[in-house]
Amino acid sequence: MADPQDRVDKMIHELKEHGFRVTPQRLAVLKILAASHGHPSVEMIFERIKPDFPTTSLATIYKTVNLLKDLREVVELDFSGESNRYDGNKPYPHPHLNCTKCKSIVDADVDGLTELAQHLAKKTGYQILTHRLDFFGICPRCQETQ
Template sequence: MSNGATIIREGLEQILRSEGIRITQQRVAILSALAESEDHPNVEELHERARKLNPNVSLATVYRTVAVLEEQKAIIRNEFEGASARYELASKEHHDHLIDVESGDVIEFYSEEIEAIQERIAKEMGYDIVSHRLELYVRKRKN
């Protein structure tokens, strides 16, 4: 595990401790899998990854752990159209998503141009953006 992932895992452990949740070896595996994720795993994928680190991790423990982390706003639940909920760390910088409708892959991207257009539109209509998310559902081009 990289130093950055270790720091993230330790931060997630602290959040669970503050909620009175015991840090078991199974939870360490779940948090490690989350901290190392560079994609947006669903609960089943997270369970599979955690079981590679500790075969005793139960699906129920993954669900409970994810629920607490989501409630504490440490992770973000993404419900992309037509797919099960996927999770990512809340500590990431703002970004938007491309969702491949054929593979289910979720690609993060950031565009200053899109951000500026959204700000301009909100301002022209007399609003300040409080929060937003942009999801583009895409299909690979056939050449």
């Protein structure tokens, strides 16, 4: 896990670099994303911001998250039928373990993916820009509690 403070600083830098303001709402959002406890959804970020900024609207969170995604400071994990989840701590593709019961998402430790992508690119002629590897199952905690 990268140091959340470093990530916050990097994100602030990128925003300023591209002429975007660092508003209190944005700062609150990117702090949560930089720590990325459990890969939050927009809704989760919204809930955690409410106490500090009760007037912030969901649309603002969406816009901020998408802005950071465009700046490549946040990775989006999209799931149709459920809310998308976001990772601002490791803003590059990496594998995840998804619990289908409690909906938790944790990083999985697998390497060689980048090399594999390069190999595939060479073999198929595709210009590969990103990838995604997800495992779905039941986490140990959910197995205990049935």
